[in-house]
Amino acid sequence: MQYKRPFYKKMCFCFAIIFISFFTSFISGNTGMQDSQQTVIAKSTKVVKSNAKKVVTEKVTVKSRKATRKRKLTAKRKQKKRKGVVKRNIRKVYIAPNSGRRYHFNPSCRGLRRAHGNITKISLKKAINQGYTLCKWED
Template sequence: MQYKKPFNKKWWFCVIVIFITFFTNFVSGNTGMQDAQQTVIAKSTKVVKSNAKKVVTEKVTVKRRRATRKRKSVAKRKQKKRKGVTKRNIRKVYIAPNSGRRYHFNPSCRGLRRAHGNITKISLKKAINQGYTLCKWED
């Protein structure tokens, strides 16, 4: 007659598993495992601290970069405003004083066809002060 219980149901298999578990956990004293866990914990705290320092330094550098970008963009805007003011004083436009209320940057603009050669060149600032507006064709 054969014994038909599966292998893990035999009593001696359970005894061996219990013996191995007991031997590995209690006889060795867990000192090696505890040391390993403590070193892992110590290393992880060092990593966390170093990562925290990196994050703080990265935040500081990002803030500095943003501040310098902001300063540069403000300086560029101011410079553009200055250029715009000087361009208005210097830039010349073309008007047809007898036949229109528009100014044109290009003397051959199709909005100047009605002028029939009666075209005057003045500064942009003067044209705006006299009430001229930009030509529709040059928008």
């Protein structure tokens, strides 16, 4: 006795084979439509990548500009500090050697009134080494 399959089972099997073969060819990329889509996608990703590179390079240049500005500002500050130290060592102050232990930047400071004209001009460093301190009126 021969076993015969019903017609609908044969048809389902044929449709399944056709369905599988169609999708395998579609997934493998053998269709012309898919190739054109892939080229469009590839071109758009290149454009996006190039734009991304531009954005990244712009960010890097902005960061490098900020870094150079910071370095320049810190260098200027250090230079001003050095000049300030040099000025402090060279700067002249006024003292009253007979009547006080304070130094003054201004020769007409009211702390020098008791000196009665006995005012001496010396360097700031020397005044500090001799034990003089800054006048309270000039703080």
